[in-house]
Amino acid sequence: MKQLPALAAVFLCLAAPALAEGDAVAGKTVFKKCAPCHSVEPVNRVGPTLSGVIGRPVASIADYGYSPAMKxxxxxxxxxNEALVAEYLLSxxxxxxxTRMTFVGLxxxxxxxxxxxxxxxxxxH
Known part of the structure; x- marks a missing residue:
């Protein structure tokens, strides 16, 4: 996994225009992969709510029990931010x-x- 930082840097450079142009309607379909554990409502499930996640400090939902690794x-x-979320979603x-998150990534x-x-x-929505 030593290659991850280099791979992520290349990905982020290539993806910057795409991130700005993402399609929220198509993203709702992608979210189905996240929905078993996460919500876009202000409700925690197995994972914390993703409502308002862009711009939110990492591990900051007060009533969610984050793993020691995420803390x-x-x-x-x-x-x-968009770049950090994009990098995280890779792996x-x-x-x-x-992390307790079992999802392998997009x-x-x-x-x-x-x-x-x-x-x-x-x-x-």
Missing amino acids: AFSDGGKVW PKAMVPG KKIEDIANLIAYLKAPAG
């Missing part, structure tokens, strides 16, 4: 070793851009 990852005041376990740049557009849409 440690939040050190330094990290915020879930959550590689970015945050020890491999298509377009899916990541669309999902981010959906999460940024008012109330995630």
